Each structure stands twice: as structure tokens, then as C-alpha cells.
């Protein structure tokens with residue numbers, strides 16, 4: 284790993300150096316080319332002014348120089364004078380691009396291989412008042428000659444820089460690996476060794492690790508709880524069955540024992556259903572079928588469903604409110620209502636009441652389930668939403684509770700974007716309040732539902 288980082292850093296340094304050199308040479312060459320062209324143009328302009336006629340050859344010759352080639356061409360293309368070559372030996376120049384353009388529009392330029400010298404050259408031509416053409420050219424290839432001379436020293440510099448880059452990358456790698464090592468120490472709980480600049484990263488990694496560990500612990504705890512909860516009724520069932528099998532139960536008691544087994548088996552089924560429901564809710568993704576749910580109607584159905592139980596517990600069950608519509612999964616929302624009402628009945632006192640209210644407050648659908656039952660002590664109020672948590676184990680179990688009801692409720696509410704609040708004290712009363720987010724165009728939705736009901 285250290286070697287890899289080292290090598291990568293070195294190559295990064297090396298390639299950026301080579302790239303910079305190549306780019307610089309290219310850039311420099313381009314600038315020089317532009318300057319050379321400008322110079323040729325300026326010289327042509329000057330010569331055209333100084334020697335404005337084809338008769339001024341002698342005057343023109345005074346400006347001869349080594350780097351620039353001057354040519355004077357008659358209107359018919361005959362070369363009258365050339366500073367590099369004997370004009371009489373030169374072919375007609377009428378077809379040369381720059382000459383052609385100059386004859387036609389007064390000015391012409393071209394970048395091409397010189398037919399005469401086989402060099403890459405730049406030409407600029409101007410038409411003189413008498414119709415002849417004055418052309419100045421310069422070789423472009425010579426521009427890189429300067430670089431060619433400096434190439435050996437450039438290579439040497441590159442070599443030195445490479446060695447330097449190798450050393451620097453080695454140093455940097457050592458430092459980096461050292462810092463990572465420090466960070467790992469920090470994550471292991473050895474404080475004070477992590478470099479300051481790496482502290483945020485180290486802290487984030489540590490938090491992530493802690494969260495992962497907590498999740499792991501929580502899962503283990505849940506599995507242990509599930510196993511324990513499953514084991515209890517199964518042990519009872521097994522015990523009763525064993526007693527019946529060994530003939531320890533008298534004929535007349537068999538019915539009682541069968542009833543006990545039946546009850547325990549029922550508890551098991553309920554528990555398994557709740558666990559399945561929770562694991563379904565744990566999975567991210569769709570909620571299943573989603574629709575516009577008339578919550579008041581759902582509450583009415585729930586109250587009806589629980590009326591027998593309420594009677595049995597001698598609790599009065601009441602429903603009020605103007606109603607509300609929530610976009611969501613009807614079965615799940617029904618479960619929220621059922622669980623809350625079921626708790627309010629079960630943890631009540633004979634002669635008590637349960638008040639269910641469904642309304643909209645500040646555009647938010649609200650469900651309130653209030654009871655004047657036994658209440659929830661302050662220290663338990665946070666925990667009642669935990670899986671398997673029961674304030675009074677014996678009472679919950681005696682009434683068939685699994686301790687998963689409110690965990691499921693909270694999950695469903697959260698999945699619908701809502702919140703749940705509890706207000707209670709030991710000895711009661713208790714108020715459970717579910718608040719959903721504002722629904723889109725509730726009136727429109729209500730209308731739609733009414734229409735549907737009308738057609739149904």
C-alpha cells in the first residue's frame with residue numbers, strides 16, 4: 284500500500300512536469316509564430332511604402348536580410364526579383380496562393396511548404412500601386428531551433444526534478460501513512476494522537492463505527508428478546524402437553540389445560556405476526572397500497588371492533604372530531620388506531636373512559652386517544668416505544684400484550700411522515716397524540732373520496 288501511494292505520487296509529479304514542459308514549449312512556439320507573422324506584415328507594409336513600384340528593385344535590395352525573403356512579382360506572375368534566389372531561374376508565381384489573393388484583392392497570406400526550399404514558411408503579399416506584388420516570407424521551422432539547443436539542459440532539469448519528485452513523494456507517503464496510523468489509533472480510543480487537520484475525518488469515522496456497533500448490539504438484543512418471548516409461551520405449552528401426556532391431569536381438568544395451551548398458542552401467533560409486521564416496516568421502500576384514507580371512518584370501525592373489549596373492561600369508548608384525510612396505507616393506519624385504543628382500554632380502570640378524536644389542526648391531521656387509566660410513569664414514557672418494553676410486565680402479559688404494539692405504531696407513523704407524542708403521569712390520565720404532515724389539497728381529496736363512495 285505504501286509503495287503504491289509512493290509510486291502514484293511520483294508518477295503524478297513526473298507526468299505533471301512533462302506535461303507542463305510540453306505545454307510551455309507549445310505555448311512559446313505559438314507566441315513566437317504570431318510575433319514572426321506580425322514582423323513579416325510590418326516589414327511588407329514598410330517596404331511597400333518605401334518602394335511602391337516594380338522599378339524600385341535597387342531600393343528594395345537595400346533592405347535585404349538573412350531571415351526574410353523578399354520577392355517582387357509582376358502582374359503576370361513573372362518574378363522580377365528575389366532576395367534568396369536568382370529571379371531569372373524562378374518559375375511563374377501567379378498560382379501561389381498569397382500572390383493570387385494579392386493580385387485579386389490587394390493582400391494575401393499563406394502558410395505552406397516553400398516549393399523552392401522545401402521548408403515550412405509563412406508568406407505575406409501586397410499589391411503595389413503599379414499592379415505588381417511585393418511578397419515577404421519567413422521560415423517557421425527555425426523557430427524551434429532555439430528549443431533544440433536547450434533540449435539537453437531541459438532533459439537534465441527534468442531528470443533532476445524527477446529525482447526530487449521521487450524523494451518528495453516518499454516523504455509525503457511516509458507522512459500520510461503515519462497520519463492514517465494515528466487516526467486508527469484514535470479510533471481505537473487512544474486520544475490525543477490524531478493530527479488536528481484529520482480530526483473531523485477521524486471523528487466522523489469513529490461516529491460511524493459507533494453507530495454500526497450500536498446497530499449490531501441493538502440487533503443482538505432484539506434477537507435475544509424475540510427468542511425469550513417465543514420461549515416463554517412455548518415452554519408453557521410444552522409443560523401443559525407433557526402433563527397431559529403423562530396422565531398427570533385428571534379427566535375433568537383436560538378442558539382447562541387445553542384452554543391454557545390454546546391461549547399460549549394464540550399469544551405465539553400474535554407475537555410472530557407482530558415481529559413479521561415490524562420486519563416489514565424495517566425494510567425501506569414502498570408502504571404497499573397507498574390511498575386517501577378517511578381517518579374518522581377508520582376510527583369508527585375500530586371503536587366498533589373494540590366495543591366488546593371495552594365492555595369487558597368496563598370502559599366507556601367515545602369518538603369525536605370533524606375528521607381528517609391522510610394519504611397512506613389504510614391497513615397500517617387502522618393498526619395505529621387499533622393499538623392506541625387497545626392500550627387505552629387495557630391499561631384502564633373499571634368505570635374509566637377512552638376518548639378518540641380525529642380532526643385537522645393547522646392543516647395537519649391529528650389523532651388523539653385519551654384515557655383516564657393507570658397512566659405511564661415519566662421515566663417510562665420514552666421507552667414505551669421500544670420493542671418488547673412494558674411498564675408493568677405482569678399486567679401487560681396478563682392482558683395478552685407482546686410489548687410490540689407501540690413500536691409498530693411509531694414505525695407506521697414515521698413512515699407516514701408523522702410524529703407521536705405522549706402526555707401522561709403515573710395514575711393517569713394518558714394522552715397519545717399522532718400528528719401527520721399537512722396533506723395536499725385535503726378538500727379535493729375529500730371530494731374525491733365522497734365521489735367514490737357515491738359510485739360504490
Ligand code: ATP
Nearest residue numbers: 626627630658667673674679684685686687688689
Ligand atoms: P401489545 O400492544 O403488543 O399487545 P403492549 O400493549 O404491552 O403489547 P405496547 O402497546 O407497545 O405493548 O405498550 C408498551 C407499554 O406501554 C405497555 O406494556 C404499557 O405498560 C404501556 N402503555 C401503553 N399505552 C398505555 C396507556 N394508554 N396507559 C398506560 N400504559 C400504557
Ligand code: MG
Nearest residue numbers: 622626688689
Ligand atoms: Mg399495546
